[in-house]
């Protein structure tokens with residue numbers, strides 16, 4: 122299957138960093154903080170591939186580097202080292218070697234992000250429809266009537282009442298805010314979507330509906346997704362392949378079913394056992 126992303130040896134260090142940062146941190150060292158200079162090694166030599174229409178799960182405990190990984194791919198964070206190749210319709214982009222305007226174009230036209238915190242993904246001072254319209258305008262749709270029609274279609278797809286399109290997101294429940302974030306992310310029909318703990322903190326029944334929606338979107342639109350979560354249930358339901366992270370490193374990766382049935386790394390074994 123065609124590759125959408127090739128991530129090669131991505132590293133992210135917060136802080137001034139020294140020559141020993143990588144050697145003295147990671148899974149074997151049992152820390153992500155460099156004992157010599159105090160820098161945080163959030164990601165260390167992460168490599169993986171994502172294929173067209175695939176959902177890749179990224180799992181790990183708090184602080185293992187999951188959010189940093191997707192934030193970097195979405196240009197919210199700069200990498201310290203490494204290369205990422207994004208392929209769309211046979212055009213390859215070496216995304217970290219692009220200039221700021223080119224990166225903004227990719228983010229606005231090819232990538233979508235849904236954050237755990239809707240305040241990061243939505244502008245709460247404008248209506249739900251306005252949030253989606255902003256994204257449609259980035260995608261070069263300018264006709265007022267067409268924009269309204271498109272917003273209606275996106276809200277219907279994500280099961281938000283179209284009668285609420287002119288309401289502010291502040292008047293929405295948490296689950297509805299996540300649906301509007303998903304509608305906004307889908308507005309430009311992106312080939313690649315990042316989802317960072319999108320169901321954390323929601324009621325179980327709301328969680329289940331959002332997860333169903335994500336699956337439906339993947340099946341109908343064939344969008345490739347990276348789903349970050351600490352929840353094994355989310356991984357089990359959504360991801361065909363999974364990376365398990367600890368202290369900024371991938372400690373286990375493979376088919377989700379295999380990982381859940383026969384975890385190899387002691388950390389994954391603990392995670393699976395604690396969810397039983």
Ligand SMILES: Nc1ncnc2c1ncn2[C@@H]1O[C@H](COP(=O)(O)OP(=O)(O)OP(=O)(O)O)[C@@H](O)[C@H]1O
Nearest residue numbers: 135153161163181182183184185186187188189190
């Ligand atoms: N801006 C920052 N400055 C310094 N350290 C940071 C910054 N952002 C994240 N970190 C650190 O990087 C490490 C990885 O953080 P990250 O948020 O990626 O982990 P995570 O696995 O997503 O955790 P969580 O599930 O709690 O969100 C953590 O030790 C965190 O404290």
